[in-house]
Amino acid sequence: MHFPIETIKTKKILVIGDLMLDRYWFGEVDRISPEAPVPVVHVARKEDRLGGACNVARNIRALGAQATLLGIIGNDEAGQKIQALCHEADIVPHLEIDAHIDTTLKMRVLGRQQQLLRVDFEQKPRMDTLERLNHQVRACIDHHDVLVLSDYNKGVLTQVQGMIAYAREKGIPILVDPKGNDYQKYRGASLVTPNRTEMMQAVGAWHTEDELTQKANKLRDDLHLDALLVTRSEQGMTLFAKDGRFHEDAQAHEVYDVSGAGDTVLATLAVTRATDMSWEQAIGWANKAGGIVVGKLGTSIVTAEELI
Template sequence: MSRFPLEEIQSKKILVIGDLMLDRYWFGEVDRISPEAPVPVVHVARREDRLGGAANVARNIRALGAQASLLGIVGDDEVGKKIHSLCTEAGIQAHLVVDFTIDTTLKMRVLGRQQQLLRIDFEYPPSATALGQLDQQVKSLVESHDALVLSDYNKGVLTHVQAMIAYARTKGIPVLVDPKGTDYQRYEGASLVTPNRSEMTQAVGTWHSEDELTQKANALRQRLSLDALLVTRSEQGMTLFAAEGRSHVNAQAHEVYDVSGAGDTVLATLAVTRATGMPWSQAILWANKAGGIVVGKLGTSIVTAEELL
């Protein structure tokens, strides 16, 4: 495995655009069942807010040593303000468009004895006005960065993703995409797209052998004019399909505790290593190592450069 290029990474600037959300955790103890309904009563002892969605990708990029800028949409509310303050704490340059017609996306999780009991989601699509303001900012920000990361959680912020990719490519900026949905034509021209196993199945259908997967992956890569396609496959590791060929790396997790946000960590690691010019086949080794570390942590988490080293 090649050296982790921390010094080179520290001089790189990565722009993340995508769906922003706040992950709110309520931790408590459960010692009785409610008399009102057959559900546990959680006595909340601790609360914690963490950056989620595209903001978690930016937080991982910062933790790995690079400079991170974040562009997204929030509502004019307490959750939006919390995302802004957490970005400031993490050293992320936040460019948040405020949409006065919506509430910020919030995922609230209730845990009893470290076990998730319930998740409540609040989410609303952004207005056309806010999307227009976001598009204006894309052009002013892209050129001053070494790579563009698009984090798609299907909440509407990347409605105009094709124009973003096309603009970055005219400026020679590599584009890495974490996709959602079945319409992969939207990501045409990206440098890398990173579907997980179920997302890849949605995009190309099922496969029954490694040869069939390779055939389908390369057909998709060529159709979308991608430099590379990375399929993350949980306990089966990850497989990269590029013009130079196929590279596979086995999963490294010693103990899987929580997979939420693991894709964000993998994407962030690929972005910072590729920004230094590291070949894809080497970059996925570091991304795999980072993914193996982060699934051993509870909730939306980060991996630092120190942990990787």
């Protein structure tokens, strides 16, 4: 199966969603605190990475396509860092600043590569900031080949239905990474990609593959989707499309860290579908990319060279 890197380089992908900064503090642990029964981490190295929808855009660039990122940040150090990292990754940022909120930040403390603690900072954006962002949406969609919606339930995609309707009207494929149990807001998208837990939240538990197929196809029909992809960790991933069911077994040789793996899968699907690749071929590449990225520490990327 050929990875069409030269065609991918000509494609423009728009990512809209919840932006995050993933901050890592790495250190050594050699004693327990005398103040409380907790490890003392002597921090030796710090690293910031793009997270959330930013990580989807970063993976799209790593795979060779052009990426534009639309979202909201706060007027703070974390927001400035996201802008700087976007420029470093050659992502085109269209970021609205909400001075009344903190940029979503996930800070992880690791001792000897083992995560000991995560501290989250997040606030939902104000309505006036969402309105400013929505004024940019149509103009941005008009100049791109694929729309990717990365929903982490932080508030940026509150008015997602209008984005989907406009992109569909323009004939632009819409790929959605969902959150929550109300999938009606994603009606009309081309593809929705819940993981196993998210799928159970949306349709309830299943006990057999036939039952999963029945529930998945009903959800796909109800939402007027072209396809539904359920990512299933060690069980691989299963696509339910109008022309059939396609399954890919998991390819990871060693699972080190699953954080951000869904972003990599979504990005790979976006760039391959932008080239008019079939769903079956696209999930083959997405499965391979997912198998590579879970072998890396933290929020990471997969490059076109690694896939090839």
